């Protein structure tokens with residue numbers, strides 16, 4: 298087994314805000330977050346401010362305009378690790394000095410782009426209070442509340458998670474309001490917009506969480522049902538070494554929540570770009586993150602994790618590779634762990650491009666021995682021999698592969714989930 302237990306995770310983000318004097322944890326009506334500053338929770342654990350993905354990488358020419366996001370991160374560690382992002386889909390492009398975080402006239406917390414005079418993001422709560430205020434709480438929850446009644450919370454960041462399962466946050470369904478909290482992976486190391494993978498309560502109603510390819514709701518892994526102590530497919534949870542867990546299902550809500558047993562530990566559980574859940578633990582002595590577990594364990598169990606026309610091999614140093622005759626479609630995206638584009642043919646197919654005639658085509662099949670067959674095969678009953686199966690595939694320019702065992706299976710368009 299070549300699977301490493303501890304993987305270092307490069308997080309390509311950099312903190313923009315310099316440490317500021319007299320940090321505050323609140324914004325009140327009429328106030329704005331001062332430029333270059335951040336809110337810091339009273340216990341000093343979390344900070345809220347603007348950050349941008351690292352643009353020092355070779356893939357970002359120096360003139361590339363920076364993309365700014367409002368996020369919450371651990372204030373005490375030097376590796377910026379956003380655990381929540383407000384405007385993941387709407388970065389502010391250019392200079393952050395044009396942005397203003399303030400309580401708008403309607404009482405909502407909002408980000409304004411002063412250059413374009415537009416609202417980039419808002420909490421969009423229905424406000425019932427005369428005056429509101431914003432507090433970054435000690436647990437990392439950003440709340441918008443009635444300024445004169447601290448129990449009247451109008452909006453909270455815990456209800457709108459990004460790619461991180463937040464400690465102490467209810468993760469699941471509010472049956473009264475219909476709010477369903479879903480974790481969605483990032484697109485790439487440089488782009489925190491919604492990516493390909495989702496973690497949510499099983500939509501069929503079972504008491505478990507499922508990992509799915511968001512676009513098509515294809516489930517590729519599930520936690521197993523809650524048995525009162527832990528989820529059946531994660532027996533490791535029963536040890537309760539780091540966390541205490543609860544799964545609540547009543548008339549009002551259905552959710553999972555976990556809390557740290559050792560309050561000072563810094564840990565983060567997130568849905569990675571690849572579609573894998575990862576739990577990281579901050580190593581104070583080494584000043585770096587260590588991965589303490591991944592789910593599912595085998596990366597190749599994740600639907601389309603390497604993208605189309607790739608081969609997944611979890612025992613190889615490089616898990617994702619192109620099928621022979623194909624090359625990575627976008628090396629820049631691939632490097633940033635966005636493999637959605639997968640690989641493309643080095644030489645385009647003759648079929649469908651130059652000449653539709655099967656007899657004239659120069660296309661040939663290439664045999665891939667020793668692989669697990671991709672999912673979503675189409676069975677052609679009429680083809681009774683390997684040659685007939687090959688012909689059936691050649692007859693249709695959308696057909697990209699065939700396999701003949703007892704029956705003829707063919708695949709159309711993108712070939713996904715090929716594994717060694």
Ligand SMILES: *[C@@H]1O[C@H](CO)[C@@H](O)[C@H](O)[C@H]1NC(C)=O
Nearest residue numbers: 443445446447448449450451
């Ligand atoms: C404060 O807000 C809570 C929650 O909305 C409400 O139940 C309570 O009555 C409010 N208290 C006062 C004094 O208005």
Ligand SMILES: *[C@@H]1O[C@H](CO)[C@@H](O)[C@H](O)[C@H]1NC(C)=O
Nearest residue numbers: 492493510511512513637638
């Ligand atoms: C997701 O679905 C939309 C709409 O069908 C499509 O435009 C988009 O390309 C899909 N994305 C991926 C990554 O498949």
Ligand SMILES: *[C@@H]1O[C@H](CO)[C@@H](O)[C@H](O)[C@H]1NC(C)=O
Nearest residue numbers: 651652653654655656657658
């Ligand atoms: C396709 O190839 C055949 C055989 O070489 C030729 O007769 C035919 O004209 C070609 N058709 C087109 C559209 O190029």
Ligand SMILES: *[C@@H]1O[C@H](CO)[C@@H](O)[C@H](O)[C@H]1NC(C)=O
Nearest residue numbers: 675692693694695696709710
């Ligand atoms: C090729 O196969 C696809 C998928 O079954 C089908 O939609 C398409 O009509 C076929 N094209 C031809 C020319 O037979």
